[in-house]
Amino acid sequence: ETGVTQTPRHLVMGMTNKKSLKCEQHLGHNAMYWYKQSAKKPLELMFVYNFKEQTENNSVPSRFSPECPNSSHLFLHLHTLQPEDSALYLCASSQDRISEAFFGQGTRLTVV
Amino acid sequence: DQQVKQNSPSLSVQEGRISILNCDYTNSMFDYFLWYKKYPAEGPTFLISISSIKDKNEDGRFTVFLNKSAKHLSLHIVPSQPGDSAVYFCAASGSNFGNEKLTFGTGTRLTIIP
Numbered sequence: 001e002t003g004v005t006q007t008p009r010h011l012v013m014g015m016t017n018k019k020s021l022k023c024e025q026h027l028g029h030n031a032m033y034w035y036k037q038s039a040k041k042p043l044e045l046m047f048v049y050n051f052k053e054q055t056e057n058n059s060v061p062s063r064f065s066p067e068c069p070n071s072s073h074l075f076l077h078l079h080t081l082q083p084e085d086s087a088l089y090l091c092a093s094s095q096d097r098i099s100e101a102f103f104g105q106g107t108r109l110t111v112v
Numbered sequence: 113d114q115q116v117k118q119n120s121p122s123l124s125v126q127e128g129r130i131s132i133l134n135c136d137y138t139n140s141m142f143d144y145f146l147w148y149k150k151y152p153a154e155g156p157t158f159l160i161s162i163s164s165i166k167d168k169n170e171d172g173r174f175t176v177f178l179n180k181s182a183k184h185l186s187l188h189i190v191p192s193q194p195g196d197s198a199v200y201f202c203a204a205s206g207s208n209f210g211n212e213k214l215t216f217g218t219g220t221r222l223t224i225i226p
Contacts, residue, residue, distance in 0.1 A: 004155070040121075042114065043156075043201065043216035056213065090155050100146060101214060103155030 003027065006091050006104035013081065014112055021076040021107050023091030032074040033101065034066060035090040043090065049074060081111045115139045116204050118217035126225050131189040133220050135202030138183065142204040146214070147176060147187045150199045159200075160187070192224045 004025045013019050025032060034046040048056035049068040063085075065077040074091055088108050092101040117136045125131045133147075143164040148156035162169040162176045162185065169176050175188045189196055202217040 006155075009153075040218065042116065042218045043203075043214075045213050045215075048213065092155075100158040100161060103148075103157065105153070105155045108153075 004091055004093055004102050004104035006089075006107050008107055009105065010108045010110075012110045012112060013078065015081060015083070017081075018077070018079040020078065021089055021091075021109075023074040023076075023104055025072055025074075025091075025093040025102070027093055027095075027102060029093035029095050029102070030071055031094045031096065032068060032071070033092045033094075034074065034076050035092060035103075037088040037090060037106070039087075047076075078109075081109075083111050086110045113138070114218075115142075116202055116215050116217040118200075118202055118220050120220050121218070122221040122223070124223045124225055125192050127194060128191045131187075131192045131196065131222055131224070133187040133189075133200050133202075133222065135185050135187075135217055136183060137185075137204050139204070139206065139215070140183070141206040142215075143207055144205050145176070145178060145185050146203045146205075147174075148201040148203060148216075150201065150219070156201055189222075192222075194224050194226055197222060197224045 007022045032049045036044045045058050046060045047066045052068045067075040088106045090106045091104040094101040115138050146161040147159040149159045150156040160171050160174050160176050162178050178185045199219045199221045201219045203214045205214050
């Protein structure tokens with residue numbers, strides 16, 4: 001398998017649930033990212049990891065908790081989310097921060 | 113404040129004609145620009161890029177033009193094909209500290225009419 005793979009593709013969760021989004025990249029890249037895409041808004045960068053180290057947290061609420069156990073895997077742990085957190089969550093990877101990022105297909109999250 | 117702007121949320125073009133998608137930016141420290149294409153239920157895919165040392169980059173039917181003085185770039189698709197119907201995102205980054213991450217526009221939905 002190649003590219004950037006995200007699971008699950010769709011997720012519906014209640015506000016009191018805890019769930020995790022998973023991302024895996026098979027491209028040998030050293031940087032991984034979480035983006036959020038809400039309706040009619042630009043893609044918003046949430047977190048950046050370089051060589052497993054978090055280098056950027058773009059003022060994301062603590063109910064979103066990222067984890068990067070190695071340079072190929074990235075998780076986004078979710079707990080006590082709000083309905084306004086419903087969005088498409090995209091994972092991406094790149095060889096360096098300026099090069100073209102490769103995106104996964106995204107997880108469509110609905111918080112009820 | 114939005115640093116990358118795509119002021120046209122949608123555009124319809126006849127098949128075979130030229131599609132022109134526009135993007136404006138405000139951050140003068142941006143020096144690398146990209147276009148991504150996104151189909152429904154898929155993640156964005158990289159299409160074409162240009163660095164600020166150039167004013168034009170061409171790849172097959174796709175050409176990106178950069179006007180640094182106007183802080184404006186455009187993507188030309190010619191001839192347009194039905195498979196080009198998608199949402200197109202403009203993105204920018206800079207090589208200096210604090211601007212390395214990609215900043216995206218809101219996207220333009222392109223519809224090619226057969």
